[in-house]
């Protein structure tokens with residue numbers, strides 16, 4: 001019998017503080033390959049902090065993160081994990097074209113100072129095509145619309161060949177076309193075996209997008225199906241008021 005595969009994302013008892021602010025409080029979240037998990041919570045509930053901790057970009061006070069059974073730094077070196085940050089976390093004035101940004105997804109294979117090999121260029125072209133940005137590939141990244149920028153970062157994860165994808169509010173401020181393009185792509189990637197953790201404030205879109213969902217309020221309040229998470233009494237737990245999706 002083959003050994004059981006480690007979960008794609010295995011977060012246990014994760015506590016993160018920024019000074020006096022308790023951003024995550026013993027959060028536990030386990031996600032398998034082939035699954036899309038929606039992360040739902042109020043502003044300030046710790047969603048971005050969870051992504052950063054999973055990427056190894058913030059140091060937890062307590063708890064562990066394993067990606068495919070390995071610490072985040074090793075998973076990053078192996079190019080196993082791709083991250084689409086919140087728009088606010090990106091310097092859009094950086095003089096990179098869309099193609100350059102997507103090519104950074106390949107740096108683990110070629111090193112930043114080496115010239116792109118044909119396989120790298122082919123992977124980048126394919127990724128640009130899948131997010132429908134081929135026509136804009138040579139434009140400076142800051143000269144794209146919000147939705148197009150999100151698609152460029154999704155393309156970076158695609159070009160990288162990441163099997164774990166973390167997307168921090170990829171639908172914020174994007175139009176229906178970009179939203180549909182990204183959602184369809186995420187479903188296809190999950191069908192190919194990727195594990196996808198995606199935060200969203202778009203509760204309507206959750207059932208079509210995600211196989212499972214997490215309600216976060218520093219702690220994981222609930223990890224269940226999207227329909228269960230969207231029950232008004234559960235949303236009231238996380239948002240503190242009666243809202244209907």
Ligand SMILES: Nc1ncnc2c1ncn2[C@@H]1O[C@H](COP(=O)(O)OP(=O)(O)OP(=O)(O)O)[C@@H](O)[C@H]1O
Nearest residue numbers: 018021022023041042043044045046047048049050
């Ligand atoms: N660098 C930082 N220094 C101090 N406090 C921080 C820092 N980053 C985040 N915080 C605080 O940690 C808490 C969690 O923030 P986080 O960005 O993870 O929330 P979020 O759920 O992603 O919010 P949003 O939905 O608004 O993006 C908030 O109270 C926030 O103010």
